[in-house]
Amino acid sequence: MAMIDRGGARGQPPEGEPGGKPDFRELIARPDVRRWILRVAFAAVIGMLFAIVFDPRIGLTAAVVAVIVDTVRRARAGDGGYRASPAERKTAKQLSGLTKKGWHILHARAIPRDDDGVSDGQIDHLVIGPTGVFAIDSESWDKRLPVRTLSHMRLFHGPFEKKDRLDEARWEANQASRLLSLAMGQEIPVQPSVAIYGPSVPWRVMTVRNVDVYSGGKARTYLRKRPKVLTDEEVAGIAAAAAKVFPSKFD
Template identity: 60%
Template sequence: MKEHPEGGTAAALLADPRIRRRLPTAGTALGAGLAVWLLGGWRLGLTVAVLVVIGDVVRRSRKTSSVTAWQKSSAAERRTEKQLKSLQRNGYVVLHARAVPRDDDGVSDGRIDHLVIGPSGVYAIDSEKWDKRLPVRTMSHLKLFHGPFNKKDRLDEARWEAQQASSILAARCGFEVPVQPSVAIYGPSIPWKVMRVRDVDVYAGNRARAYLRRRPKILTEGDVERIFEAAQQALPPKYPD
């Protein structure tokens, strides 16, 4: 019996999940291009097909994340993750979705969205997506409101998680490791750059990168590496692959 390598190659390609995910896009692009070609010529048809493919690539890139659990629904976390990538050239390293102990009152979900370690220190960033129709305001640096809703629980959660990370990392490293909690808010307008409320830094989500820039250096390269290694070992991924 003759072998048919072409058939085997086609089967292998179809078995590849990356190829299967792109088949609907290819079909849509081909269909749209063919329809426009019949009506307006092959050049216009080809242009439409290319635009369909480009649109799909852009859409998929917005959903790309190193944390599988974030790829479908957690747009806020993905947006912060994307901003933090550019800080690597400045000596920062980032761990996403790391597990910490829950508190007895159930305030914390036991997850730090983004643990950032760099020359200026260690930061626990919580990414939040809030209703953009409601204003955000503070009261004497002690209370945070989103419309009529007191967001004390979000501040308590961020502070608790940072404290847990600080204690765990200090035990591993053998020296104090302060971890500054912060909340990056997407959706509503934030009428300040950075405001510290109940010891938690609060700012607009699109300022996450700027929040970490232009700070005084307090950690050496060796400190950053040591803390990063300790965090990798002591703060496991919240969503193991």
């Protein structure tokens, strides 16, 4: 089985792992951290508006209420009420035929935290097969805006840079790799990828910031055309571990 290159210097712990140098970019890429940043920013705006119109104390109260309401709303939405997006359903339908050929597809899987809780992060599709392990993020974008890349480092949808989507996809795959490696007792590489629906994607597969990007309609081809790196026994073992490690959002 292929081994992960953690990228750390010899004799030094890699970045982002215990004892290593904290990576602020990886922290910001965490979906739970990103949602709290947006939540706090939204509450601050609400608080300032109420403080200007009414009173600073009313503004503070409004900000606190905004945080509480948003937190409760998200908690209720995630409590057994998860629904797959149209893009996720398209990818799921496309990949369903692979199960008859020995592939294992886990949809909408939550990412556990080290404190035994569950983060806000989600792997849309965790795929285990002969060509490896993949974390696929299904995205639906406005078809009127073009998709382009710059030097394999920047991804754009029209005038909008999609660095946050690449960072999140890479974070999800890194977490999947870390947790599966712990469960299996050996390094399990997980390749991040983004399947785009809506606009035309002018390439088959483009690797941008270590994330594979392609048209959603080619997800199945993307998986099958890669070199085989896992035996049937390894695929079954990793799939069994993944089913235990990553809880389903549908439960």
